[in-house]
Amino acid sequence: MIKPDLPTLTAFVLDKGGTKLMADEMFYFYTSKGWMVGKxxxxxxxxxxxxxxxxxxxxxxxxxPQKKLIV
Structure with missing residues (x-):
């Protein structure tokens, strides 16, 4: 697998309906783990x-937050 850079990952996440914050969080999380899942x-x-x-x-x-419906 070729590891994505942040701009590539951000573009992909935004295209799929995510946000820049989601892309940033995912990038830094997986980078900190060396793009490993377990071992x-x-x-x-x-x-x-x-x-x-x-x-x-x-x-x-x-x-x-859930809005309460008062009847």
Whole structure:
């Protein structure tokens, strides 16, 4: 796997509906881990980015304040 640079990863994440913050967080997280998943190298950073976006969006929606409907 060829490790992406930050501009490449950012462009990919933005294209898939993510944000620059998501791209930055993912880039620095995987860089700190040497682009390893456990003891294995990351095989597909594109798939990792799609999963990162998906998990980030589900976390954001779960943490969003819920409005109470008063009837």
């Amino acid at each position: 294995s190298p990351t095989k597909d950073w594109n798939a990792a980015a799609r999963n990162w976006i998906s998990r980030s969006k589900s976390t954001e929606s779960a943490q969003a």
